[in-house]
Amino acid sequence: MTAHRISAPVLIPSRRSFLSLAGAAARGSIVAPALVGCVAGGMQSWRKGNPFSLGVASGAPTPDGFVLWTRLVPDPLSADPAMPGGMRGGPVPVAYEIAEDEAMTRLVRKGVAIADPHYAYSVHEEVRGLAPGRPYWYRFISGEAVSRIGRAMTAPATGAPLAGLRLAYASCANYEQGYYAAYHHLAEEHPDLVIFLGDYIYESVDTKHPTVRRHKDGMEAKTLAQYRDRYTQYKLDENLQRVHAVAPSLVTWDDHEVQNDYSDKWSKTFDDPAKFLARRAAAYQAFYEHMPVRPLLSKPHGASMRIYERYAFGDLAEISLIDGRQYRSREACYGPPKKGGGHLETNASCPERLAAARSMLGEAQEAWLYDGLANSKARWNIIAQDVLMAQFGHKDETGHIAYWTEDWNGYPANRSRLMKHIHEARVANAVVIGGDSHCFWTNDLKLDFDNERSPTVATEIVGTSISSRPPVYELFAKALPDNPHVRFFESRKRGYVLIEVDAQHMTTKFQAISDVRDPDAQLSTLKTFVVESGRAGAIEG
Structure with a gap:
């Protein structure tokens, strides 16, 4: 895989807008589509390099949710320990979408997660409030960059019959x-x-x-x-x-x-x-x-x-x-x-x-x-x-x-x-x-x-x-x-x-x-x- 470097510093939202987004993410609330669009399209620019170069993952399934993971890595082979994956600056909001179908047409959740610089701009979004015992599909969005689509699954309800x-x-x-x-x-x-x-x-x-x-x-x-x-x-x-x-x-x-x-x-x-x-x-x-x-x-x-x-x-x-x-x-x-x-x-x-x-x-x-x-x-x-x-x-x-x-x-x-x-x-x-x-x-x-x-x-x-x-x-x-x-x-x-x-x-x-x-x-x-x-x-x- 070819290494890429970002040609400009990462663009960070204002402190006020970031705190508002962080609060919504922490509450696990559904974020309005307009806000997701703002986060996805207006606050971040990736002039070179795919920030989702390490892919996506889900884990820890429960009857009403799971954890979604990604990490922002536009320059995966960066040799600079001060810029892990080519990143620098403060926390970065990342939009995510969850759907009932692989084509991502029947969306059930839109939200904003936070890529934490202390943890190398990784995202650990614990999603709750979904239906038990079924698959979901998800992706992350940041500016013009869209991740691959991943498949998650909620566990069946506790004690429910499972064939x-x-x-x-x-x-x-x-x-x-x-x-x-x-x-x-x-x-x-x-x-x-x-x-x-x-x-x-x-x-x-x-x-x-x-x-x-x-x-x-x-x-x-x-x-x-x-x-x-x-x-x-x-x-x-x-x-x-x-x-x-x-x-x-x-x-x-x-x-x-x-x-x-x-x-x-x-x-x-x-x-x-x-x-x-x-x-x-x-x-x-x-x-x-x-x-x-x-x-x-x-x-x-x-x-x-x-x-x-x-x-x-x-x-x-x-x-x-x-x-x-x-x-x-x-x-x-x-x-x-x-x-x-x-x-x-x-x-x-x-x-x-x-x-x-x-x-x-x-x-x-x-x-x-x-x-x-x-x-x-x-x-x-x-x-x-x-x-x-x-x-x-x-x-x-x-x-x-x-x-x-x-x-x-x-x-x-x-x-x-x-x-x-x-x-x-x-x-x-x-x-x-x-x-x-x-x-x-x-x-x-x-x-x-x-x-x-x-x-x-x-x-x-x-x-x-x-x-x-x-x-x-x-x-x-x-x-x-x-x-x-x-x-x-x-x-x-x-x-x-x-x-x-x-x-x-x-x-x-x-x-x-x-x-x-x-x-x-x-x-x-x-x-x-x-x-x-x-x-x-x-x-x-």
């Missing part, structure tokens, strides 16, 4: 290691909802392997300007933009949105915690600036940003979207020089791993999750999170079983508490979805993983990476006999997961692309698994 839900989820989209053909095919599925489960960007640069394209600055992101540039480069990809345009999304993070293998305030590289939290604050702000998240819930406060939340879809499904990074205990047996990130440990070499107080989620989030699951009346309860949950052990050279400390295997006490709660609270049809490992998995989640006869209390379906390089297949395949609760494993394919849910079945399809190095890679269904209502564990479809 089916079609969702897709994706993770681990390393820009350098592959093209986004998987995103192209995901958009073609036209799901009702897309869930991004982490590693939406990669802060790192790959200096050890051949790459198909490069991060433009050639360095690891550590500052706010660098994280902003990284998101900008990723969001310029047309396939990713189309995914956001065709369906609303839910988003959580894993580690690469900040730093590989970090845990709370503990850096993989043993940075001083205060210094690392400053980096985390920059990364969290950039995440907020580029995601369709609720501003009242998720606006960051320094190094803190809440993203966990619960979303209901009629009487059919409830999704608990959780945060597996911000609140977790320090990784087990953490310490220099080599144990700053994930590593394999046996029970003998690292008894700390088994400590009862250790948590992947933190005390408050654990309580929130357990309370929501216990009180859910939905037929299906989906826990959407970032990493592998099932126990998985590898025999070391002495024949002892070793476990990876970076996923739920590093927090087995928390996993046991969750499995026990699902079992004792009789949570209906609990299904865990995840990413991170760059592999497809289908797993039985056991009440006691060390006892093969222990009941299966939930099902786990893990998606592979969109583009990120996989682990060595043979190393995991060798360990499969020691992990009989693993129903399926495949690390050699890139892609995503498609799920179709109805009252009696959850059908999951592992969608794989032919070659991550080919921007026009073809799609095939690698495997299909079905979970039957009332019966934990998946069977091959």
Whole structure:
């Protein structure tokens, strides 16, 4: 994509007119067409460059609304950190329109949102007062510039009958290691909802392997300007933009949105915690600036940003979207020089791993999750999170079983508490979805993983990476006999997961692309698994 620069400073409305517009936007009121026309046509001029070059997105659907997102970026490859995306000056009002049809002829809402310079001129407009359980289409307007049209959707009314839900989820989209053909095919599925489960960007640069394209600055992101540039480069990809345009999304993070293998305030590289939290604050702000998240819930406060939340879809499904990074205990047996990130440990070499107080989620989030699951009346309860949950052990050279400390295997006490709660609270049809490992998995989640006869209390379906390089297949395949609760494993394919849910079945399809190095890679269904209502564990479809 060709870079553009604006040839004149951004035109900013007067303080009085801006405050009037900001008040209307804050109230969520319908703005008269004449006012929208004034904002759209008379207050802004884009002499060069498309301010909507990063596309549009919607997210966080509720029965009466959703969040609309865009960011004003007329010069996406600007190297000036003082002018993110080629912008400068004060807040900018941006008009938006919402319609009942894709042609935007049956408008139901016109309004004004505010592009906030503190958040890189991003827009997070939380729309309310719409009809439940139906699609809407939307666009943004600023001066002569009109965004692409996006499709949003309101959730069905709480408890209302819902015949089916079609969702897709994706993770681990390393820009350098592959093209986004998987995103192209995901958009073609036209799901009702897309869930991004982490590693939406990669802060790192790959200096050890051949790459198909490069991060433009050639360095690891550590500052706010660098994280902003990284998101900008990723969001310029047309396939990713189309995914956001065709369906609303839910988003959580894993580690690469900040730093590989970090845990709370503990850096993989043993940075001083205060210094690392400053980096985390920059990364969290950039995440907020580029995601369709609720501003009242998720606006960051320094190094803190809440993203966990619960979303209901009629009487059919409830999704608990959780945060597996911000609140977790320090990784087990953490310490220099080599144990700053994930590593394999046996029970003998690292008894700390088994400590009862250790948590992947933190005390408050654990309580929130357990309370929501216990009180859910939905037929299906989906826990959407970032990493592998099932126990998985590898025999070391002495024949002892070793476990990876970076996923739920590093927090087995928390996993046991969750499995026990699902079992004792009789949570209906609990299904865990995840990413991170760059592999497809289908797993039985056991009440006691060390006892093969222990009941299966939930099902786990893990998606592979969109583009990120996989682990060595043979190393995991060798360990499969020691992990009989693993129903399926495949690390050699890139892609995503498609799920179709109805009252009696959850059908999951592992969608794989032919070659991550080919921007026009073809799609095939690698495997299909079905979970039957009332019966934990998946069977091959």
